[in-house]
Amino acid sequence: MSETPRLAPDPAIERRVLALMERLLAHPGNQRFRKRLLKNESGAVLVRIAALERAVAHVAAMPTELPPGTNEAELPPPKRFGPFAFVRRIGAGGMGEVWEARRDDGLFDQRVAIKLIQPRLQVRAAEAFGAERRILARLEHPGIARLIDGGKTDDGRQCLVMEFVDGQPIDEPLVGSDGVGLDLSERLRRFADAAQAVHHAHSQLVAHGDLKPSNILVDRKGRVRLLDFGIARLLKGDQDALVLAGAVTSAFASPARLAGGLPSIADDLFALGKILARIAEDEADVDIAAIAAKASATDPALRYDGVPALLADLVRREQHLPLAARGNDWRYRARLLVRRRWPALVAAAALTAMLVVAGTGFVSAEREKAEAGARFDDARATSRYLLYTLYDQLERQPGSLGLRREVAQTAQSTLNRLAESKWAGPQVRIEAAEGLLRLAQVQGSPLGANLGQPARARVNIDTALRLLEQAGEPRALLARARLDSAWLAELVEENTPRARADAALAQKAFDPTDPATTQLRASHDLLVSIMAQWDKDYPKALAAALAVERELAGDASLSALILKARAAEARGDVIWYGGNGAGSVPAYRQSVALLEDAVRRFPASMHALRRLGHARWALASALADSGAVTEGLDEIARSSADLRRVVVFDPADDDALRHLHISENARGGILVLAGRVDEGLQLLNATAAERRAIWQANPGEARRMRDYAVELKPLADLQLQxxxxAAACTNYAEARRLFELVDKAGRLSAQDRIDQLGNILKSQNKFCR
Structure with missing residues (x-):
């Protein structure tokens, strides 16, 4: 049987129906009011209202909240949805309920909120729920509660899995954790964070439509989260406008929304103005009142043209600059000028006559300079926010690598302007250099999680070094810059001569009396150990690794635990490459134990988990090579499991994939040693093919080529055994070609020359004639 085609609803009729439905729901059972309200409505409107009333009976189908007095019957939830187990009911809305749930599949300890739709609601409400899911899927911002998953439960209910936010509405309570009332600047900071989240939604062509304090929560650390896009819509068209979008909160809704209009940017600005007035209502601040009034003007043409314009006025208020909300009153502007420049004006009182003559030009030039300075200061603050507060928050969010790359790119543009600005004095150049070093760290530092952009990291490190030299070389920051350069040169660029030179310059810049440089010195010694090991200078490598552990004794910070674990691993490498596989096992076990402690103490650190997976790989390889094949197989399985968790956290994380390939390659070798030859060789062939594809996608990166070559050699060794x-000789030939290319570029380490290329040549001479 064919279905009857469904006709698209008339948007004008839908808007009118929703406006009327809201008024009817406000007067339940009042037939006189109903008759008077619907007296002059068209037949199409009346038919649609009747259909809605039949569908929802006495319950108002509002996407975000139930009308006062409605007693929604609780339905038992499903036991779980995917990896999430339901815990407790924490709220109800017109389309359903919100439940707290926890992930219990062993991958993550994750607390979420799950929105369930009521199964009895009409099809149009389910469509609205689906639209909410599509809208949320395009929003990725630390100030917006994230969409994690969605679909249907076993009993057929639509559901959305959201980030759980344990917080309170932005307007209450206005006190800090110490019980002291929050000052106005902190309240405005929270408001600005919320407004930035709204602006992000607008930049993705999404209007929220129901902004209010209860939809903007602040957690115990002061972090703001924007919730409930249940009546949002896409601005590029009405196809995802929720059909029940007439439900609003009247105290914060614009006239257009109250009249049934679909959500827009202007409506969100109106709500933000009302929220700003609410959080500052106990302050007699004329400027804030003017900003709030402009944002919530009855006429949309008189409002700000976007969130950035509203925020810019708040910045101008802080800097005593003229507000767009206050118009062009010259007396008001003159008062601000005097307030900004009062000391200078007092000192220049003797020049009053000259100022009278040239007054107009003075005010104009002063305003231009002040506004340029304000823009410059704003750029400095923006870069710090992007690279520290925002980036750190994003780094803890699954699947955020793409957004972190965008943040880094935006920060890059800002820092470039700072570094070359005519306003940049020595102190600002130092700040710009610090920002560039932080940016280089997130772009390509081999010491932590990064974006896989080593070429950009190199440019920024070199620029930072130039700025520091111009600014007078502050010792600690210069030492850090030299050390960052050395790590990048050694572990990524395969440029040991530069690494040695930079490491030596870093050591000269250390201040031995400054305890803040302890970890820098430890990092330097770790790098020395690694370089000495590559040169097969094992006594020097061992001494430097032990120095790291002495320097950081008693330091239980995350960065210290990781450095100590890497030092223990470096000791194991010295012993292993020195020919004592069994003797290296205790050092590798110590590295694993330190990182297990780090993961327990800092469960949100994907970098600690990544390093643990790598340390397990080293331990497993040593165990298998010393005859403990079964234990080695168990340990390498744990390594791959840890690294898969990192990859699941962010599938775009190229470095995590690199570490997983290393682990899987070792697992293939250990499988062969365990007698599972075909299984092991199949795995080795697969990981080698993946490494080859990664290298070909990044042909200019020496590390990628070496990674592929290093993976070919053990595959060939096991094929030979x-x-x-024939297959072994083919892989030996390709690995030899790649190592010789590295050697031709002057970047082949002594260790690779002997342990890789040297052994390949021996095997070729003996078996591949």
Missing amino acids: TGRI
Whole structure:
């Protein structure tokens, strides 16, 4: 049987129906009011109202909240949705309920909120719920509660899995954790964070439509989260406008929304103005009142043209600059000028006559300079916010790598302007250099999680070094810059000569009396250990690794635990490459134990988990090579499991994939040693093919080429041991070609020359003639 085609609803009729429905719901059972309200409505409107009333009976189908007095019957939730187990009911809305749930599949300890739609609601409400899911899927911002998953439960209910926010509405209570009332600046900071989240939604062509304090929560650390896009819509068209979008909160709704209009940017600005007035209502601040009034003007043409304009006025207020909300009153502007420049004006009182003559030009030039300075200061603050507060928050969010790259790119533009600005004096150049070093760290530092952009990191480090030299070389920051350069040169660029030179310059810049440089010195010694090991200078490598552990004894910070673990691993490498596989096991076990402690103490750190997976790989390889094959197989399985968790956290994390390939390659070798030859060789071939594809996608990066070559050699070794001589010789030839390319570029380490290329040549001479 064919279905009857469904006709698209008339938007004008829908808007009118929703406006009328809201008024009817406000007067339940009042037939006289109903008759008077609907007296002159068209037949199409009346039919649509009747259909809605039949569908929802006595319950108002509002996407965000139930009308006062409605007693929604609680339905038992499903036991779980995917990896999430339901815990407790924490709220109800017109389309359903909100439940707290926890992930219990062993991958993450994650607390979420799950919105369930009432199964009895009409199809149009389910469509609205689906629209909310589509809208949320395009929003990725630390100030917006994230959409984690969605779909249907076993009993057929639509659901959305959201980030759980444990917080209170932005307007209450206005006190800090110490019980003292929040000052106005902190309240405005929270408001600005919320407004930035709204602006992000607007930049993605999404209008919220129901902004109010209860939809903007602040957690115990003062972080703001924007909730409930249940009546939002896409601005590029009405296809995702929720059909029940007439439900609003009247105290914060614009006249257009109260009249049934679909959500727009202007409506969100109106609500922000009302919220700003609410959080500052106990302050007699004329400027804030003017800003709030402009944002919530009855006429949309008189409002700000976007959130950035509203925020810019708040910044101008802080800097005593003229507000767009206050118009062009010259007396008001003159008072601000005097307030900003009062000391200078007093000192220049003797020049009053000259100022009278040239007054107009003075005010104009002063305003231009002040506004340029304000823009410059704003750029400095913006870069710090992007690279520290925002980036750190994003780094803890699954799947945020793409957004972190965008943040880094935006910060790059801001820092470039700072570094070259005519306003940049020595102190600002130092700040710009610090920002560039932080940016280089997130772009390509081998010491932590990064964006896989080493070429950009190199440019920023070199620019920072130039700025620091111009500014007078502050010792600690210069030492850090030299050390960052050395790590990048050694572990990513395969440029040991530069690494040695930069490490030596870093050591000269250390201040031995400054305890803040302890971790820098430890990092330097760790790098020395790694470089000495590559040169097969094992006594020097061992001494430097032990120095790291002495320097950081008693330091239980995350960065210290990771450095100590890497030092223990470096000791294990010295012993292992020195020919004592069994003797290296205790050092590798110590590295694993330190990182297990780090993961327990800092469960949100994906970098600690990444390092743990790598340390387990080293331990597993040493165990298998010393004869403990079964234990090695168990440990390498744990390594791959840890690293898969990192990859699941963010599938775009290229470095996590690199570490997983290393682990899987080792697992293939250990499987062969365990007698599972075909399984092991199949895994080795797969990981080698993946490494080859990654190198070909990044042909200019020496590390990628070396990674592929290093993976080919053990594959060829095992093919040779199992009688697959032709395949082994093919892989030896390719690995030899790649190592010789590295050697030709002057970047082949002593360790690779002996342990990789040297052994390949021996095997070729013996078996591949």
